[in-house]
Amino acid sequence: MKNELNNHQNYIKQYHFKKRLIRVEQIFLLFFLLGMWEFSSRVGWLNAFIFSSPSRIISCAFHMAVDGTLFTHIGTTILETILSFLIVTVIGILAAVILWMFRSLSEVLEPYLVMLNSLPKSALAPVLIVWLGNNMKTIIVAAVSVAIFGSIITLYASFREVDQDKLKLIRILGGTRLQAMTKVLLPGSIPVIISNMKVNIGLCLVGVIIGEFLASKQGLGYLIIYGSQVFKMDWVMMSIVILCIVAMCLYQFVNLLEKSYIKRIR
Amino acid sequence: MNCLEIKNINYSYQTLEAETLALQNISFTVQEGEFVSIVGPSGCGKSTLLNLICGLAKADTGEILLNGTKLTQTSAHIGYMLQKDHLFEWRTVYSNVTLGLELKHHLNENEKEKVQKMLDTYGLSAFSDSRPSQLSGGMRQRAALIRTLVMEPDLLLLDEPFSALDYQTRLEVCDDVHKILKEQKKTALLVTHDLSEAISMSDKIIVLSKRPGHIKSVLEIHFDNSLSPLQRRNAQEFPSYFNIIWKELMDYEK
Ligand SMILES: Nc1ncnc2c1ncn2[C@@H]1O[C@H](COP(=O)(O)OP(=O)(O)O)[C@@H](O)[C@H]1O
Ligand SMILES: [Mg+2]
Numbered sequence: 315m316k317n318e319l320n321n322h323q324n325y326i327k328q329y330h331f332k333k334r335l336i337r338v339e340q341i342f343l344l345f346f347l348l349g350m351w352e353f354s355s356r357v358g359w360l361n362a363f364i365f366s367s368p369s370r371i372i373s374c375a376f377h378m379a380v381d382g383t384l385f386t387h388i389g390t391t392i393l394e395t396i397l398s399f400l401i402v403t404v405i406g407i408l409a410a411v412i413l414w415m416f417r418s419l420s421e422v423l424e425p426y427l428v429m430l431n432s433l434p435k436s437a438l439a440p441v442l443i444v445w446l447g448n449n450m451k452t453i454i455v456a457a458v459s460v461a462i463f464g465s466i467i468t469l470y471a472s473f474r475e476v477d478q479d480k481l482k483l484i485r486i487l488g489g490t491r492l493q494a495m496t497k498v499l500l501p502g503s504i505p506v507i508i509s510n511m512k513v514n515i516g517l518c519l520v521g522v523i524i525g526e527f528l529a530s531k532q533g534l535g536y537l538i539i540y541g542s543q544v545f546k547m548d549w550v551m552m553s554i555v556i557l558c559i560v561a562m563c564l565y566q567f568v569n570l571l572e573k574s575y576i577k578r579i580r
Numbered sequence: 581m582n583c584l585e586i587k588n589i590n591y592s593y594q595t596l597e598a599e600t601l602a603l604q605n606i607s608f609t610v611q612e613g614e615f616v617s618i619v620g621p622s623g624c625g626k627s628t629l630l631n632l633i634c635g636l637a638k639a640d641t642g643e644i645l646l647n648g649t650k651l652t653q654t655s656a657h658i659g660y661m662l663q664k665d666h667l668f669e670w671r672t673v674y675s676n677v678t679l680g681l682e683l684k685h686h687l688n689e690n691e692k693e694k695v696q697k698m699l700d701t702y703g704l705s706a707f708s709d710s711r712p713s714q715l716s717g718g719m720r721q722r723a724a725l726i727r728t729l730v731m732e733p734d735l736l737l738l739d740e741p742f743s744a745l746d747y748q749t750r751l752e753v754c755d756d757v758h759k760i761l762k763e764q765k766k767t768a769l770l771v772t773h774d775l776s777e778a779i780s781m782s783d784k785i786i787v788l789s790k791r792p793g794h795i796k797s798v799l800e801i802h803f804d805n806s807l808s809p810l811q812r813r814n815a816q817e818f819p820s821y822f823n824i825i826w827k828e829l830m831d832y833e834k
Contacts, residue, residue, distance in 0.1 A: 479662055486634060486660040487680035487731065497679070501670040579670060579711070 366551040374548040375556075388556060390533040391522060394450060395564065398457035399518045402465055403511055405458075410469035411495060420470065431463035436524050443529045452529045457521030461514045468513075472506040473499060508572045515564045523557070534560070581647075583767040584610040584633070584735055588642035591628060601792040602628045606642070608786055608795065610735070610769055615761065617770045617778035619825065620788030626771040629793070630737045633769070634658045647734060656684070659733030661741045665724035667712035673723055674699070674708040680731045691730070698726050702760065717749045722756060729764060736761065738770040742777065754781060754809045775829075779821045780809035787828045797828050 348368045354360040355367035362370060378384035413420035439456050446452040476499055484494040526535025534553045541549030589606040592599050602625040610616045618626055631637045633644055635654040644651045646658065667676045678695055681687040699705040702722050704715075712720060721741065728736065741757070742750045758781050761768050772778050778785050779801060787796040801821060803812050812818060 477666075479664065480666050480668070482636065483662060483666050484683065485636060485654060486662075487683050487727075488654060488656055489683035493683050497683070498668070501668070504670070 363545075364547055366547045370548045371552045371555060374552050378552075387532055387534055387537050387553075388560065390450075390530075391519075391526065391535065391557075392560060392564075394453050394457065394522045394525070394533065395515070395519050395560075398454045398461070398521060399511075399515050399564075401454070401458050402461045402514050402518060406462060406465035406469055406510070406514070407507060409466045410473055411499070413466070413470045414473040414499065415491060415495060427463055427467055431467055435460045435521065439524060439528050442525075448529045450530070453522055453525030453533075456525035456529075457518045460521035460524070461517035464517070465510055465514055468510050469503070469506065472503060476502055504575060508568065508575065511571070512565065512568050515568055516561065519557075519561055519564065581612045582609050582645070583612040583614070583647060584769065585645040585648075586633070586642070587645070589629070589632060589639045589644070590641045591625070591632060591637070591639050593628075603632075603639075604792040604794040606793070606795060608798065610767060610784075612767055613765055614784060615758075615768045615770070615782050616784045616786065617772060617782040618786045618788060619772055619775060619778045619829070620793060621790045621829065622773055624788045624790045625793035626773075626788065627739055630660065630739050630769070630771055633735075634660050634737055656731060657734040658737060659728035659731055659735070660737045661724060661728055661739065663740050664744050665712075665720045667715075667720055667723060667727075669712055671712075672709050673704060673712060673715065676712060677704075677723055677727045677730065679727060684731075695726070695730050698730065702726060702756075717745045718753045718756065721745065721753045722760075725757060725760060729760070729766070734767065736766050736768040738768060740772050740774075741770075743772075743774075750777075751810055757781075758809045775822055775825050776813060777809075779818060779825070780812045785825060787825060796831075799824065 351360070351365075352368045355362040355365060355370075360367075375384060378387075413423065435456065438459055439452075442452045442455055442459075446455060480498050480502070481494050484498055489497065522533070523535040523538075526533040527539045530536045534557050537553040538550050541547065541553065586606055586608050589603055590601075591603040592601045606629065608616075618629065620626055628637070632639050633651070635651055635658075646655065667673070668679070671679070674695070675682075677699065678687055678692075681691050681695075696705065699708060702725075704719060704723060704726070707715060707719065712723070715723065724741075738757075742753055745753060754777060770778065770781060782801050785799045785801060787799070788794070789796045799821070803815055803817060807815060
């Protein structure tokens with residue numbers, strides 16, 4: 315008995331040790347790559363004017379943080395991403411629910427949805443600029459268009475997989491189709507809805523950056539396109555690095571949402 | 581008094597490939613307080629028959645009378661227990677049990693008290709706030725039964741409600757359910773392909789042929805009234821009932 319306990323404690327110790335080792339290796343890899351980048355540009359293997367370098371990026375970020383422009387750009391991109399993400403989430407669920415409630419409507423609309431989903435959305439961007447102007451509205455609509463159709467199709471497909479017997483149960487107990495939706499469909503689909511949100515937050519960021527490339531005066535996408543035009547590669551590389559961090563944070567945000575849901579259901 | 585009366589039911593499924601006759605000329609009655617089982621090979625139309633009775637589908641010909649009135653749509657007087665318990669994992673045991681009342685907007689103080697009492701009686705009150713996954717197989721089935729019974733149906737339909745359980749739990753739940761239904765003086769119609777289960781629980785057994793299902797024979801079952809289903813299995817009459825029904829079913833295998 316004593317021995318078994320020790321075995322188990324050992325197992326747990328080893329498990330945590332392994333996890334920590336992986337984390338240390340990941341951090342080490344990051345610093346190694348950054349170090350190589352810095353070193354290569356210092357000794358001249360890389361042209362720092364074209365490839366920039368970690369130190370140049372940090373000093374560039376510091377200068378822009380001091381005059382506040384950095385935060386305007388980051389804030390704009392995050393705001394646009396979250397707005398379009400919320401719109402995609404709400405409209406996506408709403409549309410999928412409506413398709414589920416009205417079977418014949420979904421049959422009529424299906425080929426259109428498939429076509430819109432496979433259309434490269436960047437092709438729409440110039441049209442949107444003409445229609446909506448050179449502003450945030452265009453960017454948000456562009457981002458929404460990137461994610462919305464796939465979201466509707468994914469959600470609707472999973473709605474159709476809902477256990478028919480559970481729906482039958484609602485009918486037997488005297489419930490309506492509307493009640494089947496609120497009592498079975500939606501609560502049963504929360505895991506799918508959350509995993510769809512994870513996809514959408516990434517797609518919205520892609521859409522926002524495409525939109526900012528074409529129609530904006532601020533945001534990280536603007537900074538990248540403008541920086542490359544005036545050959546300020548420090549701006550470009552800095553924006554890309556920040557974009558990596560932003561993308562990770564947004565994803566983690568949805569992840570937290572999922573964790574809190576799982577905790578609640580336990 | 582007749583609780584349920586089935587008269588000359590015919591039903592066929594329509595698909596693009598074919599028309600499948602599932603039920604042919606079905607007629608029988610179920611008396612008030614009686615426990616009737618329908619046995620037959622799988623695919624013979626047992627579930628179809630229950631769907632017709634509870635109004636989820638409409639028969640091509642014939643009629644179904646409940647307490648003397650013709651049934652046309654789903655009725656609150658009929659309870660239906662499906663093969664699986666279908667307790668919703670996103671609800672607590674209590675809110676699963678009250679689902680029917682909630683759908684009908686009948687969940688008042690009076691009903692809540694009644695539900696509480698039933699949970700007490702059937703040993704689930706300690707699990708009111710638990711998730712269904714924390715219940716054992718037998719408890720889940722009991723919860724599903726309470727969910728049906730709080731709607732106070734006149735007739736209870738059971739579609740192989742024990743087939744998803746392992747053998748031991750199954751015997752236990754049979755006893756449980758039988759006891760509960762007798763206590764509540766419910767009329768029940770059980771569908772199963774398990775002969776022993778049917779014999780151990782019923783007052784009357786209807787044998788269906790394979791598809792298209794029609795009634796092969798009807799057999800009254802008599803045991804000492806005080807016996808539970810499990811005790812019936814050990815009673816001396818049991819094997820002879822088993823043999824009779826077994827032969828009826830085998831006739832149709834040929
Ligand atoms: N939706 C359907 N469409 C076509 N045929 C069906 C459908 N449902 C059941 N059937 C056919 O009707 C017969 C009876 O089915 P069912 O009542 O489920 O049988 P049981 O419950 O006795 O196993 C089966 O042979 C099956 O193939
Ligand atoms: Mg069946």
